[in-house]
Amino acid sequence: MRVVIAEDSAILRDGLAQLLELRGVEVAAAVGDADALLAAVAEHRPDAAIVDIRLPPTHTDEGLRAAVTLRRASPPVGVLIFSQYVETKYAAQLLGDGSAGVGYLLKERVVDIGEFTEALRRVAAGGTALDPEVVSQLFSASRRRSALDALTPREREVLALMAEGRTNQAIAAAFTVSERAVEKHIANIFTKFDLPPSETGHRRVLAVLRYLESAA
Template identity: 45%
Template sequence: MLADDAVLFREGMARILADVGFTVTGQAGDGAALLRLIRADPPDAAVIDLRMPPGFAAEGIETAAAIRAMAPGVGLMVLSQYVEVHHALRLMTDFDAGVGYLLKDRVSDLAAFGADVRRVARGEIVVDPELVARLVARRREQDPLDALTERERAVLALMAQGLSNAAVAADLHLAIKTVEAHVTSIFAKLGLFQHEREHRRVLAVLRFLRA
């Protein structure tokens, strides 16, 4: 089943999918209409535009979440006009299988697009190559943990286990003052400055765990 408010694009995509062996059992112009179709007759996969009425924001992801709750076996392929990293990361975080994120330009490669939809229907994950490249570049340029030395990473890893500076010093066979210096350096490199409403040690550990 397909959902896209642009009729010409939707009809073209339906023809493309038919040409590569799919049976398109339903088309919709927004998420609500797609949900009604799927509730009546769940397909193997749904191809969903990221931005649809009424807000043209992230309705595709909201629709995908509703489909997963209602019909967990439906593969979900979300299409976007541009690489939108925050939406793609949300999609990959909220859904652990049977989900894909592709640029609409990929639809022009019939064989590849058909193969990707089949992968999603089988429960696999499909990520647009441009998104992967963007994420790798962003991590290389912005990941603050990259600035830490190997020793500082070791100290932060032990902090994440709940160890005090004294315990870290004992575990790494360092002087407590050396550990304190490493902790101060970690705070500085992570951009964590003293603030009465925030606990820098907790924030540093959160950064480490999220990375």
């Protein structure tokens, strides 16, 4: 099995390469950024790529976006995301394109290099390897997006103004409707977001947080 590693930390990159080679995995290239990853895959045609999410230059989601590109290539390359973070936006896109040959493991939860190598071989062979915590967070993000999709256009507009800190009176003035109409829209938002009355949480704040998370 031939692999390419994309990890911005030189110590982690070299250490992982050495551990894999000791277990019979050929590391064709170990690089530190997304552009170098794409170039290495094009040159070496590996069975799989091990990719960190946060790569230079911005250290945000370059690795995950590169992984999506690799999965859409012809032929697609097996991709094992190996990161400290769960980034739901592009991860959902990566898995949504077809989960065959895709893995997502969290660094802090991998304690056995043998199990890691087995997961890598599974991904290279077209299988999957997903950490349960990744699945849980992707499921939660999917439910939030579904709830946002359930809102009517006017309810979305009301929620957007709530996120700006507008009062019911200000929202009513913006749409030239009664405050009672605004209250009805907000009640519908609470219902669709499954936010029942609670003594411990402010539903208006929670609804805005759902909106910001879903729009991120």
